[in-house]
Amino acid sequence: MIEITEEELSMEELIKRARSKDAGAMVTFLGSVRDDGIERLEVEAFREAALAELESIQREATSRFALKAVEIVHRTGTLAVGESIVAIVCSAGHREEAFSGCRYIIEELKKRAPLWKKELGERGEHWVGQDEPAGK
Amino acid sequence: MIEITEEELSMEELIKRARSKDAGAMVTFLGSVRDDGIERLEVEAFREAALAELESIQREATSRFALKAVEIVHRTGTLAVGESIVAIVCSAGHREEAFSGCRYIIEELKKRAPLWKKELGERGEHWVGQDEPAGK
Amino acid sequence: MVLAFASFREILGKEREICLVEGATVRDLLEELAAARPAFNEAAFDDTGALRDYVLLMVNRKRIDPILDLSRPLQDGDELAIFPPLAGG
Amino acid sequence: MVLAFASFREILGKEREICLVEGATVRDLLEELAAARPAFNEAAFDDTGALRDYVLLMVNRKRIDPILDLSRPLQDGDELAIFPPLAGG
Numbered sequence: 001m002i003e004i005t006e007e008e009l010s011m012e013e014l015i016k017r018a019r020s021k022d023a024g025a026m027v028t029f030l031g032s033v034r035d036d037g038i039e040r041l042e043v044e045a046f047r048e049a050a051l052a053e054l055e056s057i058q059r060e061a062t063s064r065f066a067l068k069a070v071e072i073v074h075r076t077g078t079l080a081v082g083e084s085i086v087a088i089v090c091s092a093g094h095r096e097e098a099f100s101g102c103r104y105i106i107e108e109l110k111k112r113a114p115l116w117k118k119e120l121g122e123r124g125e126h127w128v129g130q131d132e133p134a135g136k
Numbered sequence: 137m138i139e140i141t142e143e144e145l146s147m148e149e150l151i152k153r154a155r156s157k158d159a160g161a162m163v164t165f166l167g168s169v170r171d172d173g174i175e176r177l178e179v180e181a182f183r184e185a186a187l188a189e190l191e192s193i194q195r196e197a198t199s200r201f202a203l204k205a206v207e208i209v210h211r212t213g214t215l216a217v218g219e220s221i222v223a224i225v226c227s228a229g230h231r232e233e234a235f236s237g238c239r240y241i242i243e244e245l246k247k248r249a250p251l252w253k254k255e256l257g258e259r260g261e262h263w264v265g266q267d268e269p270a271g272k
Numbered sequence: 273m274v275l276a277f278a279s280f281r282e283i284l285g286k287e288r289e290i291c292l293v294e295g296a297t298v299r300d301l302l303e304e305l306a307a308a309r310p311a312f313n314e315a316a317f318d319d320t321g322a323l324r325d326y327v328l329l330m331v332n333r334k335r336i337d338p339i340l341d342l343s344r345p346l347q348d349g350d351e352l353a354i355f356p357p358l359a360g361g
Numbered sequence: 362m363v364l365a366f367a368s369f370r371e372i373l374g375k376e377r378e379i380c381l382v383e384g385a386t387v388r389d390l391l392e393e394l395a396a397a398r399p400a401f402n403e404a405a406f407d408d409t410g411a412l413r414d415y416v417l418l419m420v421n422r423k424r425i426d427p428i429l430d431l432s433r434p435l436q437d438g439d440e441l442a443i444f445p446p447l448a449g450g
């Protein structure tokens with residue numbers, strides 16, 4: 001299942017969904033707001049395009065690494081330091097595939113999913129990944 | 137924290153313990169009993185030696201990959217198909233280290249920790265990794 | 273329909289309908305926005321009038337090349353999305 | 362003290378105290394066990410009397426080399442662990 005949501009995410013719930021008797025290995029990735037001198041993070045999505053891109057990434061990973069289950073949740077909205085941003089759960093027959101699948105999904109998500117992050121803190125505001133301020 | 141236990145393990149609990157404000161990335165590995173035509177798995181540990189080996193592995197991974205936290209739980213006793221065998225949680229500043237640390241720990245655990253598994257099912261009993269039956 | 277995200281949303285607003293003459297291209301639409309909003313002109317184009325590197329575009333949710341595809345004509349009902357680079361690392 | 366694990370526990374029991382003459386080596390202890398338990402003899406040694414590949418050993422929780430260290434003398438209170446290969450993959 002793929003979700004883009006303002007709600008908190010539950011790893012327990014995702015892990016439960018990805019369990020199956022033929023999956024000997026499960027690898028999860030959880031990304032959180034890091035205390036880098038920022039106070040909070042605002043996450044913005046082009047929701048429909050991001051869901052479509054995440055579905056493509058899920059399909060690619062599932063066929064390439066023979067995954068048994070994939071769960072992806074990305075949060076949007078205002079997130080405090082320590083809060084979860086993104087969770088990925090991959091299950092597979094063996095650990096090699098589960099690790100590779102999970103890694104593939106987070107790397108492709110970062111490259112391809114239309115999602116943006118704005119860091120807010122004492123030093124002001126900053127859209128992550130954009131070096132030149134646009135019109136400021 | 138490192139545990140070898142007969143009890144069920146809670147990923148939620150391990151993830152909670154490994155969270156910190158400077159850890160932007162957390163990677164977990166969960167190994168379970170796979171439905172390979174077996175009915176159950178018996179896991180045996182040389183408990184004191186296994187704990188010491190897991191502590192060495194934890195120390196190596198922490199310094200090699202700058203991990204912020206490591207949790208390792210390995211179960212012993214009789215486990216049914218689908219039950220968890222081993223859980224590893226690594227947190228780090230960034231995802232590269234969290235993935236590498238988690239992968240390192242499970243690979244070294246499999247190679248070095250004095251733990252044995254016996255598969256029991258319709259086809260009989262079999263100690264995993266031991267090709268020649270010892271005295272049978 | 274024009275959708276704008278992140279820094280471009282802050283300048284242009286999240287979405288707006290734009291009426292174009294028949295045969296108008298992606299570049300025509302961007303120039304129309306630039307004419308209406310000086311902040312967008314400054315953000316999206318350099319001094320020579322070339323689109324800046326960090327302006328990314330989608331037509332109907334498919335990425336288009338910000339150099340080669342600027343001459344693409346827009347149809348009635350097309351959706352153009354304007355956004356900066358993705359969050360990355 | 363001898364500890365045995367996995368298939369060797371099934372033959373030898375989990376732990377037992379063994380009294381040895383002074384200066385007895387790891388090999389002496391293994392041969393004593395083999396003499397007492399034919400199933401262990403068969404499991405641990407091949408026809409030429411060499412230790413089989415899948416017999417792994419620890420003295421006081423440190424792995425020892427099953428070829429080079431067999432002549433190591435055991436001290437009073439030493440703990441010898443006998444086990445098959447680890448669970449692996």
